[in-house]
Amino acid sequence: MxxxxxxxxxxxxxxxxxxxxxxxxxxxxxxxxxxxxxxxxxxxxxxxxxxxxxxxxxxxLEILNADAERQAKRRMDELGESPTIRTVVRGVLLEMLPLDQERRDRHTVYAAYFVRFLTEPALASVAEAATSGLADLVTDLIAAARAAGQVVEGVEPAVEGAFLTAGAEGLQTRMLLSQLSSDDAIAIIDRQLDRVFTTA
Structure with a gap:
């Protein structure tokens, strides 16, 4: 048979x-x-x-994105039953960094797609949806933290969501080029979160 x-x-x-x-x-x-x-x-x-x-x-690309979502969910589950909102935001941002071989390989593949993202509408729409989705997620989390009194006064969730995710993408590129260590990138993320959240 x-x-x-x-x-x-x-x-x-x-x-x-x-x-x-x-x-x-x-x-x-x-x-x-x-x-x-x-x-x-x-x-x-x-x-x-x-x-x-x-x-x-x-x-x-769609299969790669689905894999990334599954791996991200697994790592978020490892944060425990009741992580703080700051911890969840930190987890989302760290997921954007090539902190292990699996994430390094994935982000290297994304980099190889980059020119095609600029020129091909179908691929660009997939990339835009993924990027916008992360920024929206971080924005919503910061908004929830603000409602709970956990962010610094004057913080605008949408502005910070866009800035933090764009910043993580920039760190990602520098790490792939071996211009920035994992420890330094994580420290930069933590300093930015200190600026947004009232408690560590």
């Missing part, structure tokens, strides 16, 4: 091939043939699961 194909597993196999190619040399010159070879599947099978080259790149 032929082995039943796990379609999700096959899609992941192809997505991981895209990620490896992205980490090795970017995505600008990557072809369907290269992806198929890297994934050890036929070009026909690649097109069956994803379609065009752009759809392969989009599908691989």
């Amino acid at each position: 032929p082995r039943q194909v796990d379609h999700d597993e096959r899609r992941r196999q192809i997505a991981e091939a895209v990620w490896r190619l992205a980490m090795r040399g970017g995505l600008e010159q990557v072809t369907l043939r290269q992806v198929a070879t890297e994934a050890d599947v036929s070009a026909r099978l690649l097109q069956y699961y994803f379609g065009t080259r752009d759809q392969v790149l989009l599908g691989a």
